[in-house]
Amino acid sequence: MSALTEAVADSAVITKRNLIKIKRVPDLLVFTTLQPIMFVLLFAYVFGGAINVPGVGYKEFLIAGIFAQTVVFGATFTGYSLAEDLQKGIIDRFRSLPMAPSAVLFGRTVSDVAINVISLVVMAGSGLVVGWRIHTGFFPALGGFLVILAFAYAVSWVMAFVGLLVRTPEIVNNASFIVIFPATFIANTFVPSSTLPGPLEAFANWNPVSAVTQAAREQFGNTSAKLPPPDNWAMQHPVPYTLLWVVLILAVFVPLSVRQYRKAASR
Amino acid sequence: MTNAIVAEGLVKRYGAVTALDGLDLSVAQGTVVGLLGPNGAGKTTTVRILTTLLEPDEGHATVAGLDVVRDARRLRRVIGLSGQNAAVDEHLTGFENLDMVGRLYHLGRTASRERAHELLELLDLVEAGGRPAKGYSGGMRRRLDLAAALVASPPILFLDEPTTGLDPRSRLGMWDVIADLVRGGTTLLLTTQYLEEADQLADRIAVIDHGRVIAKGTADELKDQVGGERLELTVADAAQVAAARRALEPVGSGEAQLDRDGRRLTLPVDGGSAVLVAAIRELDAAGVTVSDIGLRRPTLDDVFLSLTGHAAEDAVDPGEDPPAGRAGTTTKQEVAAR
Numbered sequence: 001m002s003a004l005t006e007a008v009a010d011s012a013v014i015t016k017r018n019l020i021k022i023k024r025v026p027d028l029l030v031f032t033t034l035q036p037i038m039f040v041l042l043f044a045y046v047f048g049g050a051i052n053v054p055g056v057g058y059k060e061f062l063i064a065g066i067f068a069q070t071v072v073f074g075a076t077f078t079g080y081s082l083a084e085d086l087q088k089g090i091i092d093r094f095r096s097l098p099m100a101p102s103a104v105l106f107g108r109t110v111s112d113v114a115i116n117v118i119s120l121v122v123m124a125g126s127g128l129v130v131g132w133r134i135h136t137g138f139f140p141a142l143g144g145f146l147v148i149l150a151f152a153y154a155v156s157w158v159m160a161f162v163g164l165l166v167r168t169p170e171i172v173n174n175a176s177f178i179v180i181f182p183a184t185f186i187a188n189t190f191v192p193s194s195t196l197p198g199p200l201e202a203f204a205n206w207n208p209v210s211a212v213t214q215a216a217r218e219q220f221g222n223t224s225a226k227l228p229p230p231d232n233w234a235m236q237h238p239v240p241y242t243l244l245w246v247v248l249i250l251a252v253f254v255p256l257s258v259r260q261y262r263k264a265a266s267r
Numbered sequence: 268m269t270n271a272i273v274a275e276g277l278v279k280r281y282g283a284v285t286a287l288d289g290l291d292l293s294v295a296q297g298t299v300v301g302l303l304g305p306n307g308a309g310k311t312t313t314v315r316i317l318t319t320l321l322e323p324d325e326g327h328a329t330v331a332g333l334d335v336v337r338d339a340r341r342l343r344r345v346i347g348l349s350g351q352n353a354a355v356d357e358h359l360t361g362f363e364n365l366d367m368v369g370r371l372y373h374l375g376r377t378a379s380r381e382r383a384h385e386l387l388e389l390l391d392l393v394e395a396g397g398r399p400a401k402g403y404s405g406g407m408r409r410r411l412d413l414a415a416a417l418v419a420s421p422p423i424l425f426l427d428e429p430t431t432g433l434d435p436r437s438r439l440g441m442w443d444v445i446a447d448l449v450r451g452g453t454t455l456l457l458t459t460q461y462l463e464e465a466d467q468l469a470d471r472i473a474v475i476d477h478g479r480v481i482a483k484g485t486a487d488e489l490k491d492q493v494g495g496e497r498l499e500l501t502v503a504d505a506a507q508v509a510a511a512r513r514a515l516e517p518v519g520s521g522e523a524q525l526d527r528d529g530r531r532l533t534l535p536v537d538g539g540s541a542v543l544v545a546a547i548r549e550l551d552a553a554g555v556t557v558s559d560i561g562l563r564r565p566t567l568d569d570v571f572l573s574l575t576g577h578a579a580e581d582a583v584d585p586g587e588d589p590p591a592g593r594a595g596t597t598t599k600q601e602v603a604a605r
Contacts, residue, residue, distance in 0.1 A: 006373065009370075009373070010370075010371055013367055013370045013371055016367075017356060017359060017363075017367055020358060020359055020363065021356075021358040021359075024358045024399060025358060088352070088354065088357075089350055089351075089352040089354035090354050090355075090356055092320055092348075092350055092354055093348075093350070093354040093368070093415065094371070095319070095320050096318050096319070096320060096343060096346070096348040097343060097368065097371045097372060098340055098341075098343040098344045098371075098372060098373070099371040099372075103371075
């Protein structure tokens with residue numbers, strides 16, 4: 001077997017192992033999906049009445065933001081799981097085998113895409129129930145979902161690095177939330193960025209989370225002529241801007257995480 | 268005989284703590300070497316270096332002729348490791364755990380499954396094989412972890428404290444399994460803090476303390492280092508200790524030591540069972556009533572104590588001074604009390 005086919009085969013074995021866990025521990029899936037449903041309901045009915053988005057109903061506006069926020073939060077699961085495997089000595093086992101070192105990380109991040117797909121389906125379902133609609137067609141909508149998944153995959157690698165760095169599952173969550181809350185709130189996810197004070201608005205307009213959200217809104221047709229996107233390159237071209245971030249994050253965090261994997265395991 | 272494992276001058280530091288301080292070790296092919304030492308002596312660090320999980324700061328080591336740093340990937344094909352914490356995935360079944368490891372050894376789908384079934388059979392896990400490992404007992408997890416180490420039928424096996432934390436019955440079961448394995452010619456490096464375990468399983472023993480090998484040899488050679496036989500007796504009445512001492516003077520080859528409890532005497536002797544008979548006669552003549560008497564060879568406990576100044580099963584942090592002022596003769600009671 002060549003090194004590449006071997007790495008792919010090894011990653012598939014690890015992916016399968018992680019997916020079996022999702023099947024055996026259904027609570028995990030229940031809570032990953034309950035949280036986005038709760039967010040959809042809370043924002044739609046608690047803030048929905050107070051937030052006025054010109055030209056488009058708040059529920060229409062909101063859903064893409066919730067999608068983006070949920071998958072970014074979901075990425076902490078990648079780091080959590082790796083820290084847990086480290087703690088339980090399972091990474092030791094893997095490291096003593098003649099397998100590709102990157103396979104544990106690729107297997108992990110790929111199986112976490114499956115979790116994201118499931119939570120997107122659940123959120124889309126609850127979105128439809130509260131009144132969200134796709135106004136374009138199948139292919140643009142699919143494109144919207146793919147952009148979200150691609151971004152989520154990249155963030156998973158950031159969290160993989162964090163998980164291997166801090167090594168304690170609980171701390172992965174707490175440490176990540178400090179960053180993830182501002183990153184997903186100082187954005188156009190829940191309110192139009194034009195409503196934010198100056199510096200925050202500038203941050204929001206270049207925030208990749210905003211770009212993912214904007215890209216999804218455009219692909220789903222949840223935009224309105226009365227609310228044009230902010231006049232900066234990122235928000236005018238949200239799809240290429242998002243993909244740029246995806247490439248950048250992967251280029252930095254894949255090698256960084258693989259290196260950290262070797263280091264973290266060898267203590 | 269060629270050496271399957273060779274380590275020379277291994278040094279590993281963790282900040283200010285020196286875990287390994289110039290460790291030398293060799294294991295001849297097809298033999299079992301027991302690495303015996305207290306907690307924190309450097310046993311696990313040694314195994315982690317030899318199994319490529321950790322790189323040494325200084326020194327070098329080869330396993331099956333492959334360098335642990337440069338040839339790490341190739342080396343992993345010929346070794347099996349069962350670590351201190353049973354590293355099984357608790358959400359996978361026993362079978363799934365083994366099949367996963369088989370696939371990661373690139374055995375191929377069919378071969379991997381067959382091997383998993385074989386190993387479940389070998390380690391008496393057939394019934395449990397279809398259940399998630401979460402519900403396994405400690406002993407079952409250890410056996411599954413051992414099975415995982417055996418998936419690729421590696422010629423060289425590393426077992427890091429395979430029975431620590433097991434109840435006595437599971438421990439005996441594990442010993443049987445390991446003894447069966449090595450009968451087939453597997454080279455085994457076994458770490459343990461149980462002297463009895465090293466005595467039972469190992470052809471040769473390397474005693475390790477503070478990151479260095481401080482003695483090596485067969486169990487008998489090590490015991491001979493400490494000296495010959497001892498006569499041990501317990502007098503029925505503590506008031507008779509002095510009389511017993513006097514009576515034993517002509518029998519012993521040295522001074523009798525009195526134990527902490529004030530009734531047990533240990534006396535170095537030469538001459539085997541004749542000495543025992545003579546001792547009983549002398550004691551009888553002196554009117555001393557004895558509740559227990561016997562000859563014993565030094566145990567590995569005695570070896571360990573005389574080498575390190577502390578008992579093997581004491582948890583001694585690296586750098587901490589060994590507990591002082593212990594009489595060698597108290598060891599047996601201490602072990603029995605555990």
